[in-house]
Each structure stands twice: as C-alpha cells, then as structure tokens.
Amino acid sequence: MAFYRQDPEMAFCLKGLLDRLEKSGYPNLQQNIAITWIRYENKQPSLTNASGAGWNSNKSFYPASVVKIVYALATEIWIKKDLIIDSSEIRRALHEMIANSSNDATSYILDLLTGTTSGPSLNEESFEAWKTQRQLINHWLNELKWPEIKNWNCSQKTWNESPFGREKDFYGIKNENRNSMTTDGSARLFQSLMTNEILSKVASERLIKVFKRSLDPVHRKKDLENQIDGFLGEGLPLASRLWSKAGLMSEVRNDVAWWESPNKNPMLLVVFTSGNKLVKDQFILPAIGSELNKLAI
Numbered sequence: 001m002a003f004y005r006q007d008p009e010m011a012f013c014l015k016g017l018l019d020r021l022e023k024s025g026y027p028n029l030q031q032n033i034a035i036t037w038i039r040y041e042n043k044q045p046s047l048t049n050a051s052g053a054g055w056n057s058n059k060s061f062y063p064a065s066v067v068k069i070v071y072a073l074a075t076e077i078w079i080k081k082d083l084i085i086d087s088s089e090i091r092r093a094l095h096e097m098i099a100n101s102s103n104d105a106t107s108y109i110l111d112l113l114t115g116t117t118s119g120p121s122l123n124e125e126s127f128e129a130w131k132t133q134r135q136l137i138n139h140w141l142n143e144l145k146w147p148e149i150k151n152w153n154c155s156q157k158t159w160n161e162s163p164f165g166r167e168k169d170f171y172g173i174k175n176e177n178r179n180s181m182t183t184d185g186s187a188r189l190f191q192s193l194m195t196n197e198i199l200s201k202v203a204s205e206r207l208i209k210v211f212k213r214s215l216d217p218v219h220r221k222k223d224l225e226n227q228i229d230g231f232l233g234e235g236l237p238l239a240s241r242l243w244s245k246a247g248l249m250s251e252v253r254n255d256v257a258w259w260e261s262p263n264k265n266p267m268l269l270v271v272f273t274s275g276n277k278l279v280k281d282q283f284i285l286p287a288i289g290s291e292l293n294k295l296a297i
Contacts, residue, residue, distance in 0.1 A: 003047055003148070003188050004038050010053035010295070017291050018055060026284065032275045034059050036183040037292055038191070038268040045195050045266050052268075054184060060151070061272040063181040064247030065101045066254050069189060070154045070181075071109050072098055072210070074137050076203045084112055098210045098245060101227065103158045110157050113137060118157070120165045130166060149185035153177065183270040186256050191268055194243065194258050211243040211258075230282035232257040232269055235290030253279050257289065264296040 014037060022029045038052035072094055078084045090112070096105035111117050114136045122130055134155050141149050156171065156179045157163065163171055171177055192198035193207060213228055215238050220226045227246040228234055232255045236242060240261040247254035254272045261267075269292060271285055278284060 003146075003191060004050035004052040007039075007051040007053055010037060010039070010051065013295055014053045014055055014292075017288065021284070021287070026277075028275075029278075030055070032273060032278060034061055034183045034270075034272040035288070036187040036268075036270045038187060039295075039297055040266045040268075041297065042265055045191070047195075047197075050191070052187075057184040057187075058148070058182050060180045060182055061254070061274060062249075062252050063179055063186070063272070064249045064252050064254055065106075065158055066181065066186060066245055066247040066256055066272075067154050067156075067158065067179050068097050068101065068106055069186065069193075069245050069256060070137065070141070071106060071113065072207060073189060073193060073198060074113055074140060075109060076199050076207055077140065078113055080200070080203065094207070095210055101225070101246070103160050107157050110137075114155075118163075118165065118167050121169055122166050127166065127169065131170065134170065146185070146188055148182065148188040151180075152182070152185060153180045155179070181272075183272050186272075187268055187270045190245075190256050190258060190270070194266075194268070208243060211245060213242045213244055215240060215242060227255075231255040231285050232271065232289035233259070233286075235286035235288070236293055237261050240293075248279070251275075251279060253281070253285065255285055259293075261293055261296055264293075267293065267296050 014035065018030050034056035036054045036057045038050050041049040075094060079086045093105040093108050096102035097109055114133050116130055116133045137154050141152055141154060157167060193204060196204040213233055215228065215233060220228055227244060231246045233242045233244055236259055240259050242257060242259045244255060244257040252272065252274050256270045258266060258268045269289060271288055
C-alpha cells in the first residue's frame, strides 16, 4: 500500500512552484531537486489520511546528515530486539547526532549498531567480514519491504572532512559506495516515526523529542548551526511546531521537516538538492517551505 495518496491538485501546485523558481534565477532546478510533499486531513496523521505529490521523489541523492534519521530509528529497533542495551551514553549520542548533527556521535552509534570500528586498512579476509557487519542496517531496511527504500545505501559514517583507512576503502575509489536515499523513502521513515508506526508509542515519543526544533529567533541566533535558517523551517510562521533533520555538505542541501502551523493540520516535506549553487543558496528551501505551507489544510 502506498503511504500517501497522489493528489493531482498538489502535483499541479508543486510543478507551478518549481517553474516559477526556475524562471526567477534557478536554471536547471528541476533536474537538481527532489521533493516529497504530504498533507494530512486531520490532527491524527496516518496512512489513510495522507495526500501528497512528489518531484524526482524516487531519484537517489546523497543524503548527507539526513541519514542520521535512519541510524536513530535503527538504534531504537536494536534496543527493542535486545541487540544493544540502552544507556545514558546512547541517549547522549542520539541527542548529539540529531539535535546538533554531531558526526562524532554518529560514528559511535554506527559502530554500536554494526559491531564495526574505523581504523587502518584491513587484509582481504578481515575486510570482507567487516563489510558484512557494516551492512546490517541495510539488511534491516530491506526487511521492511517498503518499495520507497529499495536500493538505499545507509552504511557509511558522516565526516567533517573525509574518511580514512578502512572507511575510505569502503567508500570505493570513486566514492561509488557512499550513502544514497530518496525523498519518498525519507518521508516514509519520518512519517513512520511521527505516527508511532514503526516503534512503540513510548519509544516514538522518546525519539521524537530529539527532533524538536525551536523557531524562536533569539534561540536561533545563539546557534548558527540550528538546522532552521537556510532550511525549510525558516519559511514557517514562528508559532509553528517543527520536527526536522537537515543535511548540508559541499554537494547537497537537504531537509526533512514535519510541522504544524497554527490552525492547520500537520504537513511533511522532504527536499533534497544538489549542485554548487543550491548548496550555497540559503533562500531556496525556506521559500519552498513558505509557499507550500500556505497550501496546508
């Protein structure tokens, strides 16, 4: 079953927005952007009351730090299955990984989930065993049997600079094994979290808190890496409630955002972009968030 109903009117509005943006100074935008936009018909979102539209929504993009959503969900699943033991250190790492997008915390979480560690290059036999372990999260994703996440790769750490040693070997000579995700699949996963579909209510609520963002301007000025300014949240009314995870590096500017604006039902929007111009542009994502928020019901 599709996780949202295709809405022709929403598709028409989305295409019109992209056309206007292209004409206003973003040539080739439609080749370098992917979007999944979902509206919910009431205050209790579910698979049965979601309508949406997409653009390049099944096209693979490098997710940057958006992949941390996957690792956060996997952590809760592993705890539920008694594969790892919950602890204050895991909770600290999850908070830093999502709230502050810490790559160090991500490294710790990924090592914990897969039983691997970074380090120097390995001999062939040891490297094959290491690679098998590092694929555990991909195996879990495949077991979900969701078509939106087919052929994803979520096995790599995120880096401040670049990988070295066995991590560089695992990326491949041309980085051909780097992480890969889609906006439809990202929306599917985030919806599953926000609607208590994939985790128990207690676990969902515990994790959802980590994704909560403050739109308060004073708070944002104190944190220049707040994952709001330059992203979808910047385009929302200040009274909105927002849960999100942004991704930014030299090649992509991405965001996954769920919000509730005053007197409106929840909305889920995922936008991935690529290319030097869009990466540096701090207007495009807020503009998209603002325009689509006006069409919330």
